[in-house]
Amino acid sequence: MTQPTLHAPAPTSYDDRPVPGTGPATLEARDITAWFGSHQVLDRVSLTMPASGITALIGPSGCGKSTFLRILNRMHELVPSAALAGEVLLDGEDIYDPQRKLTDARRAIGMVFQKPNPFPAMSIRENVVAGLRLTGTRLGKADKELLVEECLVRGGLWKEVKDRLDSPGGGLSGGQQQRLCIARSLAIKPRVLLMDEPCSALDPTSTRVIEETMKDLAQQVTIVIVTHNMQQAARVSDTCAFFLASQGTPGVIVEHGDTEAMFASPRDQRTSDYVNGRFG
Numbered sequence: 135m136t137q138p139t140l141h142a143p144a145p146t147s148y149d150d151r152p153v154p155g156t157g158p159a160t161l162e163a164r165d166i167t168a169w170f171g172s173h174q175v176l177d178r179v180s181l182t183m184p185a186s187g188i189t190a191l192i193g194p195s196g197c198g199k200s201t202f203l204r205i206l207n208r209m210h211e212l213v214p215s216a217a218l219a220g221e222v223l224l225d226g227e228d229i230y231d232p233q234r235k236l237t238d239a240r241r242a243i244g245m246v247f248q249k250p251n252p253f254p255a256m257s258i259r260e261n262v263v264a265g266l267r268l269t270g271t272r273l274g275k276a277d278k279e280l281l282v283e284e285c286l287v288r289g290g291l292w293k294e295v296k297d298r299l300d301s302p303g304g305g306l307s308g309g310q311q312q313r314l315c316i317a318r319s320l321a322i323k324p325r326v327l328l329m330d331e332p333c334s335a336l337d338p339t340s341t342r343v344i345e346e347t348m349k350d351l352a353q354q355v356t357i358v359i360v361t362h363n364m365q366q367a368a369r370v371s372d373t374c375a376f377f378l379a380s381q382g383t384p385g386v387i388v389e390h391g392d393t394e395a396m397f398a399s400p401r402d403q404r405t406s407d408y409v410n411g412r413f414g
């Protein structure tokens with residue numbers, strides 16, 4: 135199979151003036167405790183996810199990684215039984231501040247899910263700009279075209295779809311659909327992109343393409359990824375956090391820090407066992 139060539143330079147943005155409160159942001163979780171009903175799933179988890187970096191969240195199944203990720207853009211509260219304590223700061227501003235709108239957090243902190251979820255009957259072009267309606271952004275035709283191209287270039291998909299932008303998003307391969315979802319997330323100019331096992335449904339070639347895309351994007355948007363794939367965490371992330379929920383206890387972060395150091399010389403025996411495939 136031919137490996138697609140990635141990332142022609144992005145076209146001149148339709149509006150690339152620096153805007154205050156835009157660009158990659160540092161996300162800081164402080165003392166996050168989370169419950170589903172009476173079941174406590176996280177216990178005072180604190181983590182700083184640096185701007186313009188890729189942070190990987192690793193750990194065995196059920197230790198609360200996805201819950202933590204969903205707390206970072208206020209999706210946890212969509213579950214009726216869910217509750218949480220603690221703070222999430224986006225460049226120092228609490229996203230749970232009651233004065234702030236929920237949509238502000240979701241706009242600044244985008245999410246890509248495990249299973250690619252483009253609108254299947256909608257064209258590739260319309261998929262990319264689908265989020266703009268939700269944020270109330272109106273663009274003229276020419277600006278829209280530039281934005282579509284910019285996001286598809288950044289999502290690593292432009293060269294493969296530039297001649298069929300009117301074809302349905304559902305006609306793309308799984309890996310292409312996932313990159314379309316990344317492009318759709320980028321269209322609303324998030325400052326942070328959360329990715330929940332974005333490659334778990336993809337073959338190794340598509341996985342590597344997404345990983346390259348992530349690395350290229352990291353200068354423009356802070357990335358936080360949940361992954362079960364240790365090689366992937368080692369390949370793509372700058373910093374890493376190892377979550378663990380010992381039997382019957384809520385999830386905690388056992389160790390976090392520079393990915394290379396954590397994989398080469400973990401400080402905690404449990405981290406060493408996990409990254410070396412001895413459990414989980």
Ligand SMILES: Nc1ncnc2c1ncn2[C@@H]1O[C@H](COP(=O)(O)OP(=O)(O)OP(=O)(O)O)[C@@H](O)[C@H]1O
Nearest residue numbers: 170173175193194195196197198199200201202213
């Ligand atoms: N909607 C929900 N309602 C009730 N309990 C939930 C819900 N979502 C998750 N949980 C529970 O919260 C705990 C943490 O789940 P979570 O999905 O965050 O873990 P995870 O580390 O991401 O797991 P995996 O790696 O398998 O995806 C688990 O015990 C799970 O059963």
